[in-house]
Amino acid sequence: MFDMDGLLSLKNAQAVPSGDVPRMDIEKFRESIICSVEAGVRLSALFGHPTGDDRLMLLAVLADDRAGELFVCSTVVGRSYDSLTPDCPQAHLFEREIAEQWDIEPKGHPWLKPIRFQASSRPQQQQANSKTPLRVPQQQQQQDADRMSATHCGVADFFRVEGEEIHEVAVGPVHAGVIEPGHFRFQCHGENVLHLEISLGYQHRGVERAMIGGPTARSIHYMETLAGDTTIGHATAYCQLLEALSGCGVSARVQVLRGVALELERVANHVGDLGALAGDVGFLPTASYCGRIRGDVLNLTALLCGSRFGRGLVRPGGVGFNVNASRVEEMRSRLSVIAKDSAMSANLLWETPSVQARFEGTGQIGSALAEQIGLVGPAARASGLERDVRHHHPYGIYRFAHIPLATWDSGDVFARAYLRWLETQRSLAFIDEQLRSLPEDTVMVEVGKLTGNRIAVSMVEGWRGEICHVSMTDDQGRLSRYKVTDPSFHNWFGLACAMRNQPISDFPLCNKSFNLSYCGHDL
Amino acid sequence: MTALLVNILLPLILAPLLPGIINRTKAVMAGRKGQPLFQLYYDLWKLLRKGAVYSRTTSWVFRAGPMVALAAVLTALVIVPLGGSSAPLHFAGDLILLAYLMGLARFFIVLAALDTGSAFEGMGASREVTFAALAEPAFLLGLAALAKLTGSLSLTDILGGLTWQIWSFGAPELAMVAAAVLIVFLTENSRIPVDDPNTHLELTMIHEVMVLDHSGPDFAFILYGSAMKMWILGAILVQIVLPGTGAVSPAHLGVSLAGMIGLAVLVGMVESVMARLRMVRVPQLLLTACAFSVLAIILVLRRS
Numbered sequence: 001m002f003d004m005d006g007l008l009s010l011k012n013a014q015a016v017p018s019g020d021v022p023r024m025d026i027e028k029f030r031e032s033i034i035c036s037v038e039a040g041v042r043l044s045a046l047f048g049h050p051t052g053d054d055r056l057m058l059l060a061v062l063a064d065d066r067a068g069e070l071f072v073c074s075t076v077v078g079r080s081y082d083s084l085t086p087d088c089p090q091a092h093l094f095e096r097e098i099a100e101q102w103d104i105e106p107k108g109h110p111w112l113k114p115i116r117f118q119a120s121s122r123p124q125q126q127q128a129n130s131k132t133p134l135r136v137p138q139q140q141q142q143q144d145a146d147r148m149s150a151t152h153c154g155v156a157d158f159f160r161v162e163g164e165e166i167h168e169v170a171v172g173p174v175h176a177g178v179i180e181p182g183h184f185r186f187q188c189h190g191e192n193v194l195h196l197e198i199s200l201g202y203q204h205r206g207v208e209r210a211m212i213g214g215p216t217a218r219s220i221h222y223m224e225t226l227a228g229d230t231t232i233g234h235a236t237a238y239c240q241l242l243e244a245l246s247g248c249g250v251s252a253r254v255q256v257l258r259g260v261a262l263e264l265e266r267v268a269n270h271v272g273d274l275g276a277l278a279g280d281v282g283f284l285p286t287a288s289y290c291g292r293i294r295g296d297v298l299n300l301t302a303l304l305c306g307s308r309f310g311r312g313l314v315r316p317g318g319v320g321f322n323v324n325a326s327r328v329e330e331m332r333s334r335l336s337v338i339a340k341d342s343a344m345s346a347n348l349l350w351e352t353p354s355v356q357a358r359f360e361g362t363g364q365i366g367s368a369l370a371e372q373i374g375l376v377g378p379a380a381r382a383s384g385l386e387r388d389v390r391h392h393h394p395y396g397i398y399r400f401a402h403i404p405l406a407t408w409d410s411g412d413v414f415a416r417a418y419l420r421w422l423e424t425q426r427s428l429a430f431i432d433e434q435l436r437s438l439p440e441d442t443v444m445v446e447v448g449k450l451t452g453n454r455i456a457v458s459m460v461e462g463w464r465g466e467i468c469h470v471s472m473t474d475d476q477g478r479l480s481r482y483k484v485t486d487p488s489f490h491n492w493f494g495l496a497c498a499m500r501n502q503p504i505s506d507f508p509l510c511n512k513s514f515n516l517s518y519c520g521h522d523l
Numbered sequence: 524m525t526a527l528l529v530n531i532l533l534p535l536i537l538a539p540l541l542p543g544i545i546n547r548t549k550a551v552m553a554g555r556k557g558q559p560l561f562q563l564y565y566d567l568w569k570l571l572r573k574g575a576v577y578s579r580t581t582s583w584v585f586r587a588g589p590m591v592a593l594a595a596v597l598t599a600l601v602i603v604p605l606g607g608s609s610a611p612l613h614f615a616g617d618l619i620l621l622a623y624l625m626g627l628a629r630f631f632i633v634l635a636a637l638d639t640g641s642a643f644e645g646m647g648a649s650r651e652v653t654f655a656a657l658a659e660p661a662f663l664l665g666l667a668a669l670a671k672l673t674g675s676l677s678l679t680d681i682l683g684g685l686t687w688q689i690w691s692f693g694a695p696e697l698a699m700v701a702a703a704v705l706i707v708f709l710t711e712n713s714r715i716p717v718d719d720p721n722t723h724l725e726l727t728m729i730h731e732v733m734v735l736d737h738s739g740p741d742f743a744f745i746l747y748g749s750a751m752k753m754w755i756l757g758a759i760l761v762q763i764v765l766p767g768t769g770a771v772s773p774a775h776l777g778v779s780l781a782g783m784i785g786l787a788v789l790v791g792m793v794e795s796v797m798a799r800l801r802m803v804r805v806p807q808l809l810l811t812a813c814a815f816s817v818l819a820i821i822l823v824l825r826r827s
Contacts (some may be wrong), residue, residue: 282721285796354800362801
């Protein structure tokens with residue numbers, strides 16, 4: 001086991017002086033990350049932060065699930081540094097993001113191209129450096145000679161397989177369904193997919209940049225809409241962060257209500273996904289029932305706060321709405337109906353051979369690969385990895401009430417579907433248990449001014465997996481850096497890997513079994 | 524005159540009803556209200572009044588596709604009898620013509636799809652042709668077994684000559700042919716378990732993805748042609764399963780029409796209770812159909 005000495009250790013949602021973060025030289029930084037990741041620690045976030053002069057501070061957040069601790073370390077680099085990715089594939093997208101945002105080159109990165117096709121945050125640097133290290137076509141490099149304007153989204157070189165009978169299929173960014181935009185480039189041999197490259201970035205809104213100088217009245221709304229279906233998850237992560245940075249504690253009632261809302265979000269999305277998976281294989285009964293049941297669950301969230309997606313519920317210092325006893329009773333009685341209906345509907349999936357024939361063995365990801373590329377959430381647990389922030393880095397109500405960790409080991413579409421059902425059952429039981437013993441307390445406390453020169457990491461297990469927010473404050477107590485890592489950021493590459501040597505006609509099914517967020521990735 | 528009415532006018536009017544019945548069955552099974560029974564009629568009327576959009580990369584082949592396909596299917600209608608009556612056009616060997624007309628329709632739809640140069644449509648075309656290559660032998664061999672059994676080479680005589688007496692001694696081979704034709708029916712009309720007509724996922728489509736680029740009246744032709752194709756294959760299947768007495772009678776026509784509705788309901792039920800096959804499994808299903816047809820032929824030959 002790698003010795004984690006020399007790295008700053010902290011707990012989930014704990015603020016520490018940013019001066020305490022060890023600043024290593026780049027060799028030590030690389031070694032720390034590579035060795036600890038080899039020892040089973042995960043890279044939860046890796047991002048750049050300008051130091052004021054011409055250099056860039058790289059900050060890494062490592063999550064040690066076994067010890068329940070987070071580690072932070074940093075280094076300062078100039079125009080380039082030796083890439084981590086060849087030794088630590090989990091850093092792949094993070095390093096592309098850093099290269100794009102700060103115009104520095106991770107040397108030796110195997111696939112350096114933009115992920116959001118945005119102009120760098122350091123325009124003055126770009127003029128000096130007309131030869132971008134990023135892989136955009138020559139023609140466009142000339143068009144954007146000054147690189148002041150953003151590159152055109154999706155215009156880039158894609159990995160190509162050459163050979164007889166190899167053909168390329170391009171899907172998106174405009175899709176047939178009402179879904180978010182993303183571009184998928186398949187290299188196929190007949191019906192067989194040899195390689196899939198996913199190119200996103202169409203939803204980039206600059207949320208992280210907009211948070212700097214905050215928090216403002218708008219900040220919570222940005223957080224609630226980071227990924228619309230994960231409103232509670234992201235808002236909770238943000239609020240925990242502010243509460244940690246300002247040193248205020250929320251009441252037990254608030255923790256329970258946030259937990260209930262988070263699990264309701266999980267149940268609604270998991271049930272909806274089961275229905276959508278059934279729809280993708282043309283299995284009508286579950287598709288119809290689950291679509292309806294998802295609505296019932298969303299309505300429970302609406303009972304809490306008036307919004308089906310939980311907007312306005314989680315607020316810094318507490319929750320925006322209190323519930324009374326009669327409403328709690330109403331929720332519990334509706335919950336028991338939902339539990340019955342969803343069991344009936346989901347079990348149809350496991351009992352129908354034609355559905356199982358489609359699910360089993362499709363889009364397999366072994367646990368070794370899942371570990372290597374750093375999958376999180378249900379996708380990781382379906383590959384047999386025990387990764388759950390609620391379990392390993394407990395926060396809020398999960399410090400007192402535990403949800404049993406569910407895993408499945410086959411790593412295929414079936415595993416990802418069945419895992420959702422296991423989690424749905426456990427979440428439903430958890431919600432009922434929590435509502436039964438809802439502690440009486442205040443639901444809102446004042447959040448004071450943020451302490452200056454602090455750094456804090458806040459992690460939440462959203463329904464897609466680990467949501468990681470990192471923020472730093474300047475000496476005035478304003479946010480000087482806000483970094484969001486949505487679980488989709490870790491998992492999109494998993495989808496690409498799952499499609500290797502699969503029939504292209506199974507792509508929609510695989511895609512749905514991951515059901516990743518586009519806007520959560522694009523931020 | 525009656526034959527003309529029954530064999531031409533009735534299908535022309537009623538064919539678009541079949542998809543409506545299927546959709547309504549699926550809706551009822553799923554506890555939904557569902558789209559109107561006459562939705563396809565509304566869609567056709569809407570599309571016919573619209574203009575068509577043509578990509579600059581397409582040629583006359585793309586425009587000819589829907590027309591040729593519809594024309595071929597309408598011609599096929601003339602040689603397929605319904606309800607024990609004789610088809611307006613019938614001669615020895617017209618069952619071969621039927622197979623070729625169906626092939627012609629498919630060929631032009633596929634050409635039009637390839638003409639767009641889209642990766643999706645090329646993929647759909649390749650799937651369609653692959654599966655057709657297996658569905659056609661099953662269909663033709665099945666008809667050959669019937670031809671041998673009834674001692675005739677004309678569809679009118681084959682389907683008119685099928686009576687309860689033949690079923691009473693040739694039930695095994697007739698049942699096998701019916702099963703083969705049912706599988707071909709589901710395949711050719713892009714129904715579950717082979718294809719999912721309701722999906723929006725281009726990568727999983729077979730037939731639907733080939734016609735993505737057609738619009739307006741062209742698309743109306745495609746939809747109408749598909750409905751007609753469903754009617755023709757359905758009529759053949761229904762007349763195998765529900766044979767008459769050998770004489771033309773309104774009762775038999777009624778039974779046949781009820782059989783068509785029953786078939787549509789059956790398709791809707793199948794789609795309501797099972798998922799699609801994985802695409803690599805579809806050839807196995809079609810080979811099963813071929814095996815049924817071959818077995819039927821062997822049984823018929825042994826009998827004679």
